[in-house]
Amino acid sequence: MFYKIEVQDHVRVAPRLFGNNVQDAVIKAVKQKYDGIIDPNLGVVIDVATVKNVGEGVIIPGDGASYYDTIFELLTFQPEIQELLPGKIKDIADFGAFITLGPIDGMIHISQTMDDFVTFAKDKTLAGRDSKRALKVGDTCRARVIAVSFKDITNPKIGLTMRQPGLGKLEWVEQEGKDKIVEKTEEKPKTNKEKK
Helix, strand or coil: CEEEEEEEEEEEECHHHCCCCHHHHHHHHHHHHHCCCEECCCEEEEEEEEEEEEEEEEECCCCCCEEEEEEEEEEEECCCCCCEEEEEEEEEECCEEEEECCCCEEEEEHHHCCCCCEEEECCCEEEECCCCCEEECCCEEEEEEEEEECCCCCCCEEEEECCCCCCEEHHHHHHHHHHHHHHHHHCCCCCHHHHC
């Protein structure tokens, strides 16, 4: 899920930014420090949304930079268990598919791609034996988050599934919806004469 998080921090503004307006210099320093970081509490920082307040600058002896007590908002992405996420298949391997979820990638194990026996083909596709469904690079899908791990901050792990109804390649989901509509129209309600 995407969040806007308010953060208060002492921001170091390097001497090379002293020629800029204080607000601009602080924004550049905050972006340099926070853009792209991955933190278990914040998630993946996408961007600095706004700088709300810049306090008085303080210079520490021995350091040519100035430090500002600053309040700012970060736009972050933090996946949550059971959350539904759209994404595009980035790569397919013999053990599953990698899906781009915006700022990070998730992995769908081959057993979680569809409710069928799935095989891997050398042309980087996953195919269902009975359903004849195929998943390839570039397909747009909807998946559910089943595992999140920030154990290795440089490489967070997001586990996904597409086996439940309403999940999978968008064409599959649309077809399931059409099939349900057809089933409902085939079930005609009984008239009073038929009930007796």
